[in-house]
Amino acid sequence: MRSAAWLTDPLDDALVRFWDGHHWTFQTAVRRVEPPAEAVQPVQAPSQPVPTLRLDVAQALERVRGLLVGSMKEVNLLGDHLRPEEQVLALTAAQGEGWGVLACTNHRLLFLFVGLVRKQFLQVDWNQTRGITYDRSTKTFAVYTTKPTKRAVPAMAVRVPNLTDAQAVAQAAQAASAAPRLDVV
Numbered sequence: 386m387r388s389a390a391w392l393t394d395p396l397d398d399a400l401v402r403f404w405d406g407h408h409w410t411f412q413t414a415v416r417r418v419e420p421p422a423e424a425v426q427p428v429q430a431p432s433q434p435v436p437t438l439r440l441d442v443a444q445a446l447e448r449v450r451g452l453l454v455g456s457m458k459e460v461n462l463l464g465d466h467l468r469p470e471e472q473v474l475a476l477t478a479a480q481g482e483g484w485g486v487l488a489c490t491n492h493r494l495l496f497l498f499v500g501l502v503r504k505q506f507l508q509v510d511w512n513q514t515r516g517i518t519y520d521r522s523t524k525t526f527a528v529y530t531t532k533p534t535k536r537a538v539p540a541m542a543v544r545v546p547n548l549t550d551a552q553a554v555a556q557a558a559q560a561a562s563a564a565p566r567l568d569v570v
Contacts, residue, residue: 477550
């Protein structure tokens with residue numbers, strides 16, 4: 386078993402991720418590569434500052450129970466997709482077309498995935514939501530704009546592997562609006 390350390394992120398070579406000795410954590414940093422000693426240093430453009438998370442995003446990030454491996458890029462980009470008056474109440478890692486972040490705000494539920502070739506941005510405003518379900522067998526978190534039935538098609542469906550995080554997102558949704566409770570099937 387490997388001891389705790391900062392290692393190259395298995396999903397993004399430009400990052401290092403903290404391995405706690407058992408699991409990958411959500412903590413990442415930009416990987417610094419030292420140039421060879423004999424190499425001539427090229428003139429570099431001023432580096433961009435490391436983006437800081439909005440306070441509400443950072444607080445929601447601290448409450449996540451599951452792992453966010455592969456989703457920190459989306460967490461860092463989340464602020465760009467939020468409305469000025471919007472506050473993030475809960476978030477978790479989720480899988481749509483790829484691993485991204487599912488965020489519950491005081492206005493809507495949104496999913497963000499940014500891959501090399503594809504991007505996916507799904508959102509459902511709370512005033513449109515009629516039901517939320519979580520299927521334990523498929524680990525699917527689904528949001529409906531009609532009454533959830535066997536024939537109903539969800540407006541948004543993503544895989545959330547951690548039931549505790551799915552419940553936290555659903556509880557935040559219920560607190561944010563008149564959104565219905567989470568039905569676990």
